[in-house]
Amino acid sequence: MKKPLTLSRVIRVSVTLCLCLLIVATASLFMGTAEISLSKLVGLVTGTLSPEDPAKLILLRIRLPRIALAAMVGFSLSLGGVVFQALLRNPLADPFILGVSSGAAFGAILGIFLGFTFTLGVPSLSFAGALLTVYLVLAIGSRRMGMESSSILLTGVIINAFFTAIIMFFISTSGDSRLHAMLYWLYGDLSQSRIGPLALLAPVVAVASAVLFGYAKDLNLLTAGEETAFQMGVDVEKTKRICLLTVSLMIGLTVSLSGLIGFVGLILPHLARMALGSDHRLLIPAASLGGAIFLIAADTLARTILSPSELPVGVITAFMGAPFFIFLLKTRGSQWSRS
C-alpha cells in the first residue's frame, strides 16, 4: 500500500526539483545572442577570466540577473496560484484573480506615461498600485461576518475591470515610444532585471513561502469547505487573512518587477497536482520550484527564438498556456462544475 506523505518525501521531491532548476539555469546561461563557450564559464568560476572580457559582463550583469529574476518570478507566481486555488476553492484561480495585477499594471503604466525609469520609478509605482488593490479588495470584499470567498472574488473582478479601463485610457493617449514600453510591460518582460530589486524580491519570496508552507495543512482542509475546515480545528478567518495578504504582497512585488506574465500561476499548480496529488505540503514546494524551472525555460525561449530581437516572455507562456488551459477544461471541467 502507498504510504501517506512524509517529510522525507517532501524533501526528496524538493531536492530533485532544485537540481533540475540548477541544470536548467546553467543551460540557460549559455544560450543567447552572444556565443559564450564553456571555457569562459569555467574561467569565470575559477577566477581566471580577465575582468575586461565581455563574456564576464554578459554572464554576470545580463544573463545571471535575468535568470535569477525569471526563477523568482516563476516561483512566486506558481506559489501564489496554488494558494489562491485552495483558498478560493477555485481550480481556475490564478495569482492575478483578485486584481492585484491590474493595480500593479495601473501603477506601472502611469510610471511609464510619466517617463519614470525602470530601475526605481516604475516598479515603485507598480507596487503601490498593487497595495492599493489589495486594500480595496479586502476592504470592500470583507463583510461583518468575515471574508467570504465569492464576494472577494467578485470585488477582484470589478476592480480589475476598473483599472483595465484606466490602463486603456493611458495607452490610447500615449505616443509611440512609451506605447511600446507599456505593451511590453503588460505582456511580461524580464529584460529590465537588475541586481538591486532581486535583493529585495528574494527575501520576500523566501519569507512568504515559509509562511505559506506553515499553513499547508490548513489549506488541505480548506479545500473541503470552510465550514468543514473550521469544525476540524482550522482557524479559518485567520488562515484566510494571513494567506491572502502574504500572497498579495508577494505577487504585488513580483509583478512590479516582471510585468504581467500569465498562465504560469495557473498551469504549474495543476501540473504539480496531477503528478503529485493534492496535499499542499508537497504541492507548495513542488509547484513553486516547477514554476521557477518553467519560467527560466520560457524566458530563454523568449530571448533566443527571434535572436537578436526578443519577445515578451508572457507571449511564450500564454502561447503554451492557453491550449493547456483548454485541455484542462475539457478533461477536468466536469469535475469542477459540481459545487
Add this chain to the structure above:
Amino acid sequence: MEPILILKKVSFRYEDSWILKDIDLRTCEGEILGVLGPNGSGKSTLLRVMDGSLHPQQGEVLLGKRPLASLSRIDVARQIAMVAQENYFRFAFSVIEVVLMGRFPHLKRLQFEGERDVEIALNALRATSTLHLAQRSIHEISGGEKQRVLLARTLAQEPRAVLLDEPTSFLDLKHKREVFRLISSLSGERKLCVVLVSHDIDLIARYSHRIVMMKDGVILHLGSPEEVLSPENIEAVYECPVLVDTNPVTGKPRVSLGG
C-alpha cells in the same frame, strides 16, 4: 454517565428572527440522541451551536465543565467532530488522505502524521468497512462509500462527541441501515456521544436512546422513542396524520403515513 455537551437556556437568532429559543439539553457519553423535526425547525442550527460554529446570543453551551466559547477551535475539534450535510472536495484527495485529515487537531503546525496517526486512520477505515477504498480518489467513490469515509475521518479525529447532520440523506435503504448500525456500535464501543439529525423517523426510533422533537426552534418533546413518538406528538409537529404501531422485530415504534 458523564455529561459531555450541556445547553443552558440557549437562544440563537439570525438578524431579527429567533431560530432557537430557550433550548435546555444534556448529552452524555455513550448516548445516541436523535433530533427530529420538520424542515426549518432549527435542527441544523442546533448542531452548529453545539459545535461552536455559531454563538448563541443568549444562554450557554458547556463542553464538559468549560464554556464552549472559551475554548480554541483546535481544542473543540479534539473533542467534537461533525459531519455536515454538504461535503464536497474540490481537489482529488485519496480516501486515506481524507481520513488522515481527521488527525489535524492532534498535530502541531509543521508535524507530519506519524505511524500512530496512520494506524488510527487505518483502524477508522476498518471500522467503517472502507479499508479497500484507501487509495481511491474521493471523487471516484459512491455516495454511500463517501458517507462512510467521512465517518472514518470523524473517528480518526478521536472525539468524545460526534454531531451528524443527515448522514444518510443520499443513501439507499441498505446503506442507511449500515450507517446507523455503525453509529450504534461505535457509540457503544467508544463511549461516543452521538447527536443525530435525520428525517428517517424509523431509523431514529430504532437506534436512538433518546429523541428530541423540535418545531419552530423550540424543543417540544424529549424522551425515549416510546415516549416521544406518539401519534399525537408527530401529528402536531409534522402536521400530517400518522399511524404508529410497534415494529414486531425491533419492538420499537413504527411510524407510517396515515392517509
